[in-house]
Amino acid sequence: MPNHSNLDPSGSLVERFLIEPIATGPLYGLDFTVKDNIDIAGRKTSYGNPTWRDHHHAPKYNALCVDQLLAAGGRCVGKVVADEFTYSLDGESQFFGTPRNAKAPNRIPGGSSSGSVASVANGVSDFSIGTDSGGSIRVPASLCGVWGMRPSLHRISEAGVMPFMPSVSTVGAVASSYEQLNSVIRVLLRSGGGLAVPLQRILVLSDAMEIADKSVRAAAEVALNDISSRTGVDLQTISFAQIAGDGASLSDCNENALRVLQSLEFQNTVGNWIENNTPEISNTFSMAYENVRQFNRYEAMNCLDRCERFFDAIQALMTCGTVICFPTTPVIAPLKNTLNSMEAVMDFYGRTMNITAFSGVGRLPEISAPLLTVEDCPVGLSFAAGHYQDEFLLSAVKKMLGW
Amino acid sequence: MPNHSNLDPSGSLVERFLIEPIATGPLYGLDFTVKDNIDIAGRKTSYGNPTWRDHHHAPKYNALCVDQLLAAGGRCVGKVVADEFTYSLDGESQFFGTPRNAKAPNRIPGGSSSGSVASVANGVSDFSIGTDSGGSIRVPASLCGVWGMRPSLHRISEAGVMPFMPSVSTVGAVASSYEQLNSVIRVLLRSGGGLAVPLQRILVLSDAMEIADKSVRAAAEVALNDISSRTGVDLQTISFAQIAGDGASLSDCNENALRVLQSLEFQNTVGNWIENNTPEISNTFSMAYENVRQFNRYEAMNCLDRCERFFDAIQALMTCGTVICFPTTPVIAPLKNTLNSMEAVMDFYGRTMNITAFSGVGRLPEISAPLLTVEDCPVGLSFAAGHYQDEFLLSAVKKMLGW
Structure with a gap:
């Protein structure tokens, strides 16, 4: 303790x-x-x-x-x-x-x-x-x-x-x-044991690997190859375009779908309160909120259909027994006080959220495991399973790590 | 218009x-x-x-x-x-x-x-x-x-x-x-067409039929037999005990599971606000709220596991292509000003919520269709499908009614 x-x-x-x-x-x-x-x-x-x-x-x-x-x-x-x-x-x-x-x-x-x-x-x-x-x-x-x-x-x-x-x-x-x-x-x-489904398929989300820094990608590849050897399950690489069709990318999944939905909903929850109470807010939040505030709700409405279409595609892929893997973040932690230019912010947030949006749109359970080290700093390796397959994911990760 | x-x-x-x-x-x-x-x-x-x-x-x-x-x-x-x-x-x-x-x-x-x-x-x-x-x-x-x-x-x-x-x-x-x-x-x-799954199985939830007034049950039986003839799909009767095992009943599903979860969550949302703001409230609500307030959160905690166990059982039953049917309410609308004794309230709420709790615990989509008439008053016939099978349910109901 x-x-x-x-x-x-x-x-x-x-x-x-x-x-x-x-x-x-x-x-x-x-x-x-x-x-x-x-x-x-x-x-x-x-x-x-x-x-x-x-x-x-x-x-x-x-x-x-x-x-x-x-x-x-x-x-x-x-x-x-x-x-x-x-x-x-x-x-x-x-x-x-x-x-x-x-x-x-x-x-x-x-x-x-x-x-x-x-x-x-x-x-x-x-x-x-x-x-x-x-x-x-x-x-x-x-x-x-x-x-x-x-x-x-x-x-x-x-x-x-x-x-x-x-x-x-x-x-x-x-x-x-x-x-x-x-x-x-x-x-x-509050579940019982959950379904005792064996691990059948390990997918690697190629877009997320490509978004990551080269050093993060290399560390993830080593860890994933270890997992494959340990479990005897081959790695299958898959791109978001293969999952969702129409040349869709993780950046669509983030910028043209999930992030828009998030902004619309944030207007309703915190936005309403801010507009009515004019609280003291930080400079950083003030800039972020200004973006939210400027979303035109009606122009943004078709993002909702896109979210649902991506969800359906991910749902069809993530059959029971399947785990999909990718680096949790594309980078190690930025140095303090370096996210102070628009480029730095856009790079960190844009790339990171292009990866995190996958489980967001898919409503998936995702575990970030502290398995990678790059430049003496930690980075997570993520494992996600299908919607509501949380218990399977917990068991599968244990098995993948040989514990 | x-x-x-x-x-x-x-x-x-x-x-x-x-x-x-x-x-x-x-x-x-x-x-x-x-x-x-x-x-x-x-x-x-x-x-x-x-x-x-x-x-x-x-x-x-x-x-x-x-x-x-x-x-x-x-x-x-x-x-x-x-x-x-x-x-x-x-x-x-x-x-x-x-x-x-x-x-x-x-x-x-x-x-x-x-x-x-x-x-x-x-x-x-x-x-x-x-x-x-x-x-x-x-x-x-x-x-x-x-x-x-x-x-x-x-x-x-x-x-x-x-x-x-x-x-x-x-x-x-x-x-x-x-x-x-x-x-x-x-x-x-915000969905596309959804899965084009054919209607394969029509279940009738026997406990709900038994909870209903005899006249409501009789009207529901006539309507369900019509649906069976029209679709050529046999009706299969199933009890909640067959679904959930352990002699469980719809009343467990309501009183010992869903209603407790509802009361616990209501304490957090509206309850916190009431305790801090002492609003003017009606006599009827005041009595209902007093019950909520008296729930001991820790004694009630095991109801959460029961909810999840029932959900798992319903989830296993409601495979795609399956619709389950029952009267939406056990009764026609009570006469005005008759829910003024504890017995009358308990009878109306207790029996009604024993039926409505099924889709609540199951997180199911449910449609109430205005198909029944008893004593010149309307009563709904309900159709429910599996969790997230909303589009299938909409299509299946159309087919069941021959439209």
Whole structure:
């Protein structure tokens, strides 16, 4: 169990406290933290923005996912930093600071579940719960070298979680080991063993490999070849155009489909609140929000059909027994204070979200495993399975790693 | 197109206005209304409670589902009554009145999408959008004799829809004809044609037939036998115990699973707000809420596992090509002012929700078709298909009715 000092060199904690478990169970003996867009009874939820925190009462109830963890034996040790309105992938919060990337301290941790990942990577907690819409669990897990999972869309209850992008957002978790991630996710999924389907097919998403830096791609290839040898299952390379037809690319999947849907939904949730409450917002968020605000809802409407068409195509591909693999992020964590030019931002966000959009559009469960090292920095290797095949994915990853 | 007078003998409208379509499309020429828990830009959303309305700003954006309808050619003609916090199945609102049950004016319309259904049944609009968690579209559609559909959980965007029970609530629609319902739902699902799977199997859920009044059951049997003759597909009777094993019943599915999950989630959404804002609430809602408030979250936690186990069992049953049928409600609409004893309330809610819980736990799409008449009053016959098989269900129902 991690050691709790009063200081927090991890920079991950917004508030430190102890909520003891309600019962023993599979998580007994494990400490967890909660991203600050998930309710803890009696404490205000900031959603990464001080005005939001000040304008809302403290909830009476814990989010349902928090109660599930307490009832399974987990102990809650604090609330951790979220990027502002969880609308970022970098983890540099003007209001709550930048949590420490334990394995690469001069680099950003990634976001928006920056505090969740940093609390685990720095030993403040064993695991943490967060949320993921455009990569908010997967990206910081990749950049900080911990395990992270975004389950199938809406498999975990969102009761008590701040509204964000209802057609895309999920609750998920990060942990310091596969075993802990597996235990936590199974509690949250509240499932039995799930189907005992054998691993039949390993696909490699070629577009994502090409988007990645050469060094990341090379590291991923080595790891994937190991997995193939270990399991005796051949790797089959497949492109997004082969999956979705019509010359479609991952960039269509991101820029012309998922990102538009996300922006439309963000207008409804946080956008309505901002327009009516004119909160103090950071410069970074202000620029991002200006883009959201300028989306013309009617011009953007046909992106919804595109999302659904891509979903159907991915659904047809991801039959049970199939896992698809790709680097979680195309890069190692950028150095701090380098995402300050439009080109740098566009490069990091554009390439990263072209990869993360695949599971977003597909509503897929995806696990980022801390298997790669490039320039002494961690990068995740991702494994995704079909929609609602979360239990199969958990078992398949274990098998692929020979455990 | 319905005739719009200044008066509203339907009692369905909260506010009358016109929002012209943005484009022509499959819904061009059709008028629709919007349940008052779904945002309309520039107008306050009441959620069926005046204090909620007064404590919240008017949204800047329409809910995404409203914009989808406008972009497909629909014209919005007003906001319609919702039961208080949509937490009721009777449609008698202390604050906004009881919309008229057009085919049985001395009887309740059912709720919580009471205004949606009444606006269609009384010719105020061609169709309406509402929400359904425990039957809030299906029940009033059944009791008022219109078409209604609850799609698969989360198939339609909930951006701009008031938070209710995140693991159960869906956006859906009611319409005066199958053709209109089909057009509206396909716009909202934003799907292509969907899979062209033939109808292979018609199941009849025996527990639901037994829960229904004898007269309702008899009418359902006649209609189902007609469907079997027309399609040449035999009816296969199946009980919930055969589906879920362990002697499970629909009452377990409702009382020991779905209803508990609903109560836990309602504590997080509306409950937190009520505890912090002490709104004026009606006597009826006050009694219902007191039950919710008394749920012990930790004692109730194992209901989540039961929900998931039932979901898995239903999922295994509802292979593609399968439709399961049952009366939407066990009764015709109760007479007004008769749900005023605890026994009467328990009988109506208990039996009704034992039936509606099936698709709730199964996350299934369900269509209530106005096919039955008992004592000169309408009752719906329901058809459900597997999770995410919405397009198949729409096609299968058309075929079953010989259209």
